[in-house]
Amino acid sequence: MGRRRAVRHRDRLRGRPDAGPDHAANAAAATRPHPLTCLHGRPRRRRRRTQQRHHREPIGIRPREEGCMDEHAHEVAVADAPERSRFEITVDGELAGFAEYRLRSGRAVFTHTEIDDDQQGRGLAGRLAQAALGRVRGRGLQVIPLCPYIAAYIRRHPEYVELVDAAHRERVS
Structure with missing residues (x-):
């Protein structure tokens, strides 16, 4: 050529x-x-x-030694902070995220959910939503999910649909 x-x-x-x-x-x-x-x-x-072809070791199949701590085991806790009108999730005692709400005449209006960037991808937002909705259910309140994440969580978990106020059920169906 x-x-x-x-x-x-x-x-x-x-x-x-x-x-x-x-x-x-x-x-x-x-x-x-x-x-x-x-x-x-x-x-x-x-x-x-x-x-x-690359040879790869199987993940997580190593035998555990006695007294060995899992490096991914962290203490995760969800607590209601009514003075700040939000549920907070902590990892090893440090704030990792929150779900803001407002109480209005027998209803909890969820407005915003946020997880720190370095804590994302670990399922913390789901645990926060589950705990927050469980505590709202325990108080006998209804939910108005203005927060897109809480609405999507309720959509994926139909056991929480009965908590949603009847006027706002179209957000989760």
């Missing part, structure tokens, strides 16, 4: 507009390279199967 033709071929693979007269006809093909070539138009090197 000559130099000019090779450059045109490379440009077509990279999706450049000056790829030549047949660029408009092959616009879709020009944006992606051929599966057996790399972006520079050279053939891809094939790897052997033994090089592609």
Whole structure:
């Protein structure tokens, strides 16, 4: 392949507009390279199967030693803080998140739920919602879920739907 033709071929693979007269006809093909070539138009090197496979150790199957502490075991507690109008979740004694509410004539209006960025992905928001809704149920109050997370939690857990005020049930169904 000559130099000019090779450059045109490379440009077509990279999706450049000056790829030549047949660029408009092959616009879709020009944006992606051929599966057996790399972006520079050279053939891809094939790897052997033994090089592609990586040996991985099974996760969590190691035997526990006596007296060994689990590094992921943390003390998680949910408490009502009525002076701040919110339920708070703590991990090892430090505040990790909260669910704000307002009490209005026999109803708990949940307005906002927040978990710290470094604590996210550990299921703390679900535990907070479960504990907060359980305590509201214990007090005999109804729930108005203005907070999108609390509404989604009730949607995923239908055992809490009867707590929702009848005028606001469409938020959770």
